[in-house]
Amino acid sequence: MEIYLLILLIFMIIGSIIAIEAKNLLSSVISVGVVGFCLSIAFLMLGAPDIAITQVVVEILILVVLIRATITMDNTAIEEGGGTFPFVTSLIFFGLFLFFAFFALLEIPRFGEPLMRVSSEYLKTGPEKTGATNIVTAVLLDFRAYDTLGEATVLFTSIVGAFGILRRRGRKHKREIDTEKVGILEDADIKKDFKGF
Amino acid sequence: MARDVDKEIRDTSKGMTSIVKTIVRFAMGIIILFGAYIVLYGHLTPGGGFSGGVILASAFIVLTLAFGKDMALGKLGDKAASILDNSGALAFAIIGLLGYTAGYYFLNFIDHGTTFELFSAGIIMPCNIAIGIKVTASVFAIFMALSIFGRFISALVEEEE
Numbered sequence: 194m195e196i197y198l199l200i201l202l203i204f205m206i207i208g209s210i211i212a213i214e215a216k217n218l219l220s221s222v223i224s225v226g227v228v229g230f231c232l233s234i235a236f237l238m239l240g241a242p243d244i245a246i247t248q249v250v251v252e253i254l255i256l257v258v259l260i261r262a263t264i265t266m267d268n269t270a271i272e273e274g275g276g277t278f279p280f281v282t283s284l285i286f287f288g289l290f291l292f293f294a295f296f297a298l299l300e301i302p303r304f305g306e307p308l309m310r311v312s313s314e315y316l317k318t319g320p321e322k323t324g325a326t327n328i329v330t331a332v333l334l335d336f337r338a339y340d341t342l343g344e345a346t347v348l349f350t351s352i353v354g355a356f357g358i359l360r361r362r363g364r365k366h367k368r369e370i371d372t373e374k375v376g377i378l379e380d381a382d383i384k385k386d387f388k389g390f
Numbered sequence: 391m392a393r394d395v396d397k398e399i400r401d402t403s404k405g406m407t408s409i410v411k412t413i414v415r416f417a418m419g420i421i422i423l424f425g426a427y428i429v430l431y432g433h434l435t436p437g438g439g440f441s442g443g444v445i446l447a448s449a450f451i452v453l454t455l456a457f458g459k460d461m462a463l464g465k466l467g468d469k470a471a472s473i474l475d476n477s478g479a480l481a482f483a484i485i486g487l488l489g490y491t492a493g494y495y496f497l498n499f500i501d502h503g504t505t506f507e508l509f510s511a512g513i514i515m516p517c518n519i520a521i522g523i524k525v526t527a528s529v530f531a532i533f534m535a536l537s538i539f540g541r542f543i544s545a546l547v548e549e550e551e
Contacts, residue, residue: 242436246428250444254529257451258536324502325433325511333438334517338496341517342486345524349479352528359535 195304198238205231218263226256243329404458414456421449429522433511439518443525450530459537468534471527478524485513485520 205228212224229252236245315332325331333341429442454462466474489497496513503510 243438243441246437247441247444250441250448254444254448254451254533257448257455258533261455262536320505323498323511323514324505325514326505327433327435327438329436330433330438330514330518331511334433334514335496335498335512338486338513338517341521342482342496345479345482345521348525348528349475352475352531355532355535 194238198235201231201235201238205235219260222256222259222263225259226252229255241329243327404460406456410456414452418449418453421452422446425449425522425526429518430508430515432518433514434506434508439521440525442518443522444529446522446526447529447533450526451533454533454537459534463534466527466530468531471531471534474523474527475531478520478522478527481520482517482524485516489513 208224208227208231212221212228215221215224229248233245233248233252236242236248315328315336319328319331319336320326323331323335325335425442425445427442428437428445429439432438432442450462450466453465486496489495489499492499498512498514500512502512509515
């Protein structure tokens with residue numbers, strides 16, 4: 194099974210390199226999608242269907258958003274001739290990374306080898322303590338529910354931030370428009386804005 | 391009702407072609423059913439509030455892409471999305487606070503019931519439902535914010551003009 198995982202990982206690395214190097218924005222978005230779907234298959238093979246479902250669903254959503262955002266944009270990347278200095282610096286840092294990663298990777302245990310004490314405790318006592326058969330949900334919403342509340346708060350904050358930043362109209366001058374709701378604008382307003390854009 | 395949908399499908403000025411619209415019309419229910427299943431059975435099978443909520447939100451996003459944003463905003467308006475988002479987060483926190491009735495914050499105070507039954511596992515199922523509602527509303531709101539505030543200079547908006 195590990196050989197299939199290795200093939201998937203190599204495929205993901207190739208996809209990421211294409212995503213960085215592709216001149217066309219749309220093809221690089223599609224390569225990002227390839228990486229995400231390979232990641233979800235890898236999660237499935239490692240026996241984590243929960244996270245695989247989430248990965249697939251979020252990947253589809255993000256692909257829709259990204260493709261819709263990029264499809265009408267200026268699609269060509271800026272051509273720039275890389276000098277020798279960036280190349281040499283990145284080479285030096287890559288060498289340093291390999292040097293330290295070699296010693297670091299010697300130390301780590303085998304793949305999935307020692308089951309940690311906390312997680313083995315969850316596996317043992319989870320079903321009887323919570324009554325849930327899906328241990329992932331039991332950990333998320335029972336043992337670690339407070340963390341999940343923090344996660345929900347992060348999502349909430351991101352929405353507040355998105356609405357704050359993405360508003361097209363500032364709130365500096367007090368006009369009649371400013372007293373409107375800050376939420377989603379009316380169609381007529383958007384069309385007016387597009388004329389001026 | 392059905393006639394309205396037929397008229398909407400034949401109307402080619404908004405959204406995509408009638409083939410896409412017809413397929414979306416049949417697939418919508420199935421997608422929503424699947425999302426609700428993922429949310430409700432989160433404590434028994436893989437899934438949970440977040441992934442189910444994103445599936446439900448993607449049902450509305452498919453509706454937006456196929457029928458244009460007026461139709462989707464008619465089904466789940468901006469005010470409704472905001473209220474659902476806030477009330478989902480609030481419900482989750484209140485369920486946590488109700489744990490104080492038996493001891494401490496986020497205590498699983500409801501009876502656990504029999505394992506492998508739908509109504510079991512105490513507070514996990516209400517929490518999943520709260521998170522599912524919250525994620526549905528917020529992901530859809532982010533999509534609509536991106537789409538409507540004009541950061542997508544999208545072909546759809548230009549066509550409508």
